[in-house]
Amino acid sequence: MFCKPVKLLPKLLPVFFSAVGLLSSGCVIYPELVEKGMYAPKSERCGDCHKDIYNEWKNSPHARSFTNAEFKEETNTYQFTFCLGCHVPETIFTDKKIEPRSENLAEGVHCNSCHLNDCKLSGPTPAHGPHPIHEKNQFFRTSEMCGKCHIGTFLAWQKSDTIEEKKTCQDCHMPSIKRKLIQDDPWQKIYPKREGKQHLFSSQTLFDTHNTLLTMSFIKVIQCNGRIEGILELENTGTPHGIPTGDYGYREVVLTIELQDEAGRVEDLKKESFFVEMKTALQYREKRCIPFYFHYDGDSYAIKATIHRISFHKDTDILLAEVKYTS
Ligand code: HEC
Ligand code: HEC
Ligand code: HEC
Ligand code: HEC
Ligand code: HEC
Structure with missing residues (x-):
């Protein structure tokens, strides 16, 4: 034509x-x-x-x-x-x-x-x-x-x-x-x-300019008998589709919760992935509570949670949100 x-x-x-x-x-x-x-x-x-x-x-x-x-x-x-x-x-x-x-x-x-x-x-x-x-x-x-x-x-x-x-x-x-x-x-x-x-x-630049698209907060953290327990709440506050989204290819976001000692060294960590295929994507306005626990004998510590979107070959890695709790 x-x-x-x-x-x-x-x-x-x-x-x-x-x-x-x-x-x-x-x-x-x-x-x-x-x-x-x-x-x-x-x-x-x-x-x-x-x-x-x-x-x-x-x-x-x-x-x-x-x-x-x-x-x-x-x-x-x-x-x-x-x-x-x-x-x-x-x-x-x-x-x-x-x-x-x-x-x-x-x-x-x-x-x-x-x-x-x-x-x-x-x-x-x-x-x-x-x-x-x-x-x-x-x-x-x-x-x-x-x-x-x-x-x-x-x-x-x-x-x-x-x-x-x-x-x-x-x-x-x-x-x-x-x-x-x-x-x-x-x-x-x-x-x-x-x-x-x-x-x-x-979506690389989105999180620098909007901080209301995906929010995370610690709703409980306690330390007792050498053990730290807590709950992290995630909410898709403003992304009008799933996190991650899409119909094709490899769609994964990874939540990492890590325990850091006084010096900021990582003592332990927990990872959880959300996939479109597994129907675990965080839908618009959905809230999700993620419980975690770590063994820890020290006094002061910090807990840092991050959420990243990664590609199959791990060549794309976008930080979507981050939050830190300090004892
Ligand atoms: C020789 C220079 C030149 C080339 C080559 C060229 N453009 Fe343009 N294009 C222009 C100019 C000049 C304007 C008008 C800019 C303005 O008014 O501010 C324009 C405007 C446009 C617009 C705006 C339309 C609108 O109303 O919003 C589009 C879309 C566009 N071009 C697409 C293309 C595409 C696709 C190609 C390649 C297939 C292409 N152009 C190649 C010079 C070019
Ligand atoms: C996936 C679809 C898509 C592709 C591929 C794409 N454009 Fe566009 N383009 C858009 C959309 C959508 C807009 C209007 C966005 C708006 O105004 O909200 C736009 C707007 C424009 C404009 C108008 C001015 C502006 O900045 O908004 C020009 C000129 C233009 N495109 C040129 C190009 C050229 C040249 C290429 C290739 C190098 C290209 N586009 C590739 C979707 C596309
Ligand atoms: C002609 C079909 C087509 C249209 C129209 C189109 N896209 Fe896409 N889009 C694709 C395909 C195919 C890919 C996958 C590219 C790849 O990663 O190989 C993609 C990828 C993307 C990605 C990246 C996804 C990722 O994995 O990071 C974004 C964001 C995106 N498109 C946004 C848009 C937006 C916004 C528009 C409308 C302005 C649009 N697209 C229009 C076909 C399209
Ligand atoms: C309010 C802002 C906002 C709007 C509107 C929006 N998105 Fe997104 N989009 C995001 C954010 C934030 C991400 C990163 C989170 C993620 O990866 O899911 C994203 C990610 C994506 C991706 C990357 C793939 C993936 O795995 O998540 C694609 C593709 C995409 N959006 C397409 C679209 C299309 C198509 C529309 C319109 C129908 C749209 N988005 C509307 C904010 C938005
Ligand atoms: C209706 C349009 C459409 C058709 C048909 C389609 N794709 Fe796609 N494809 C997309 C879009 C849009 C994306 C971007 C991610 C998303 O939204 O799923 C994509 C992304 C992908 C990706 C991921 C690329 C990346 O880097 O993340 C792969 C792999 C893929 N498609 C394979 C296929 C295969 C295999 C088929 C045939 C069975 C197919 N696609 C047919 C629209 C289409």
Whole structure:
């Protein structure tokens, strides 16, 4: 399927009076950016102008969704073609099942997977680029968009009752930023800064900025006859899906409770894992009490609890929450 350059003359008139408009929507100078099939552009090409967004995306899990060793293994080296749609989509703008593309597979969920919409590059801002563009598309601001692939997480989000100011997936996983959308001449000289979104698709930075997503507290700690006993309470106070969440792959979070002596040395520890598959993920607003005990003869001590999300190969390790009790 090929996209023909759009007839532009009628579109030119309304924008004729703005200098930006003149340079931009007037001329579809880059029709190759909306090609499909063997002429489809690589994301690198988008990165010639959208440098910052490209660099964010390139380091995100979406850029690894095909090359990921686990995915390769679980699909029997890409034999299970029904797995490919969400991992190397041509475009999500379809009413039918999302179809895999045939080129640039190593890029996984790439720019055009999410932005190519009916021979235009679609986005939510009033931006008016020099390429075929469909601006102010508010679908990009909805959780439904992410839910096209993150089905289970989306259903959990839908049921969560964060009514007050219900946050979308983008609010948390694509932090806001005001900047130019392009970092290349001549375009960056012409276009103003806009309210945009970082393409990080990660939970790595979330706990630095929000401390209400997952909370932990010691509700009881006693020491008696050489034994310390206590209860730690965990609550998913603000993450509108399970911790961990997802339908595929290895999803684990690990709680560690450790006993430290006066000098801060670890004397003993207890670990407990929560998995999606085992139905032990901490659901939205769920509270869970974890009892623990240690043998300890000393006087003063500290108990530290941490919760991490780890990947199968332990190469990702994100600290989600931490709390410390000192005697
Ligand atoms: C075309 C399908 C698709 C769409 C649409 C999509 N994702 Fe993803 N997403 C994936 C796939 C596949 C992965 C797994 C990548 C990997 O780790 O190999 C993923 C991974 C992620 C991860 C990382 C999960 C982890 O294990 O750390 C986050 C966070 C995420 N997506 C958020 C989003 C958000 C927010 C949106 C909406 C703006 C979105 N995704 C839209 C397919 C999609
Ligand atoms: C030659 C430079 C150039 C290239 C290459 C380019 N863009 Fe753009 N793009 C622009 C400019 C300029 C704007 C408008 C910026 C503004 O108005 O602030 C823009 C705007 C956009 C928007 C914003 C739409 C909206 O309304 O929110 C999206 C989405 C977009 N481009 C996606 C892409 C994708 C995907 C690719 C690769 C297939 C790409 N662009 C390649 C220059 C480029
Ligand atoms: C998983 C889907 C997804 C992928 C992949 C993706 N985007 Fe986006 N993009 C979005 C969403 C969602 C928004 C709007 C977020 C919002 O405003 O809430 C957006 C917004 C934009 C915008 C508008 C300005 C802004 O910062 O919000 C531009 C330009 C853009 N993307 C370019 C790109 C380029 C270039 C790539 C590849 C390097 C890319 N996108 C990859 C989903 C995606
Ligand atoms: C209020 C903020 C918030 C919102 C809204 C939100 N998330 Fe998350 N998300 C988090 C936090 C915090 C984590 C880290 C905890 C964890 O790993 O479960 C996370 C983790 C994830 C992960 C990583 C996988 C994993 O194992 O946990 C994915 C994928 C994800 N979210 C997708 C989504 C999608 C899709 C939506 C929208 C339907 C969404 N999130 C809405 C806060 C949010
Ligand atoms: C409906 C879209 C969809 C389909 C179909 C799909 N996946 Fe995924 N896959 C995702 C999303 C979204 C993620 C991100 C984690 C999550 O939310 O489960 C993911 C993540 C993964 C991961 C984990 C990557 C990581 O680093 O954590 C593996 C492995 C995986 N998928 C394998 C498969 C296999 C095998 C199939 C076919 C049986 C398949 N997927 C089909 C959407 C899909």
